Amino acid sequence: MGGKGTYSTGKSPAYTYETAGFIGNVKILHPIDSTKSLKLPEESHTPGNKYMLLDRDGVFHQYREYNDNHEVVLEIGYHHDNELGKGDILHVHIHTKPGIENHSSAIKYEIKPGDPYYKKYKYLFVGVK
Numbered sequence: 001m002g003g004k005g006t007y008s009t010g011k012s013p014a015y016t017y018e019t020a021g022f023i024g025n026v027k028i029l030h031p032i033d034s035t036k037s038l039k040l041p042e043e044s045h046t047p048g049n050k051y052m053l054l055d056r057d058g059v060f061h062q063y064r065e066y067n068d069n070h071e072v073v074l075e076i077g078y079h080h081d082n083e084l085g086k087g088d089i090l091h092v093h094i095h096t097k098p099g100i101e102n103h104s105s106a107i108k109y110e111i112k113p114g115d116p117y118y119k120k121y122k123y124l125f126v127g128v129k
Helices: 100-105 116-124
Strands: 017-023 026-031 050-054 060-066 072-081 085-094 107-110
Touching: 060 116, 072 100, 072 116
Parallel strands: 026 050
Antiparallel strands: 017 026, 050 060, 060 072, 072 085, 085 107
């Protein structure tokens, strides 16, 4: 996985992520440099890819789906979000306009048991309370 996961043509960027395993067909990534912040790549090298990230304690932190143009279309996070409240909150960002540059305009809300996104992705929520 190259620099910030960007899809590049020509030169290969330096690797910044390594594969730590899989849950189903979702690749678990881990930053090679453990001092870096816990964020998934902004773009995927492979069209239609799905990645997830666990925090340093092995708890679900972030999941992203990418479209055929390598752009983020869905993100689920379990971490602090100022707009949604205090503490770690399981929430979804639905990118109605693909791409990380549209993250701030994505539909965002907390997900709980019973929500369709919770039902579909709960197998990924390792350690989520």
